[in-house]
Amino acid sequence: MIAQGLLKEPFKDSDENHNEMMELALARIRQLGAHEVGHTLGFAHNFAASTNDRASVMDYPHPRLELVEGEIRFEDAYDAGMGAWMI
Numbered sequence: 770m771i772a773q774g775l776l777k778e779p780f781k782d783s784d785e786n787h788n789e790m791m792e793l794a795l796a797r798i799r800q801l802g803a804h805e806v807g808h809t810l811g812f813a814h815n816f817a818a819s820t821n822d823r824a825s826v827m828d829y830p831h832p833r834l835e836l837v838e839g840e841i842r843f844e845d846a847y848d849a850g851m852g853a854w855m856i
């Protein structure tokens with residue numbers, strides 16, 4: 770829903786024009802899955818990682834969007850991996 774709200778006319782040409790939204794959703798789900806596994810392992814929230822080079826999946830990551838020639842880009846919306854911060 771975040772991506773649908775931010776994309777310019779996501780279904781303008783067809784209902785198959787959803788790859789950007791799908792990639793954003795899958796990246797977010799990967800982050801959430803890793804975050805919840807972190808809790809299972811005993812890691813607490815890190816409330817500073819998002820502003821420190823995405824140092825931990827244990828923050829509440831928000832999508833990092835880029836505005837290019839009037840269009841919102843999602844390619845770097847979520848980081849991959851756990852991050853360097855583990856304690």
Ligand SMILES: [Zn+2]
Pocket residue numbers: 804808814
């Ligand atoms: Zn949490």
